[in-house]
Amino acid sequence: MEKTEKKYIKRAQKDYSISFKLSVVQEYETAKVSLAFLQRKYRIQGSYTVCLILKKLTCSTSK
Structure with a gap:
């Protein structure tokens, strides 16, 4: 019987620019x-x- 390895893909955390x-x-x-x-x-x-x-952005822009 073969063992199957489960591969886990780590999700990369993205930093989004303020303009985005x-x-x-x-x-x-x-x-x-x-x-x-x-x-x-x-x-x-x-x-x-x-x-x-x-x-975050709607609160900061409404002040």
Whole structure:
């Protein structure tokens, strides 16, 4: 009986530039698209990452 090795692929953490984050926020606010759509369009890895980008940048720009 053969042993099969499971290969785990480590996901690389990406650091997104502030200009990229601002473009995501701007599109979310103007186009009224869903968070899932933005995640797929910009190939953002985690679904919560989009939420964090919006949360951080909408709070800081509204002051």
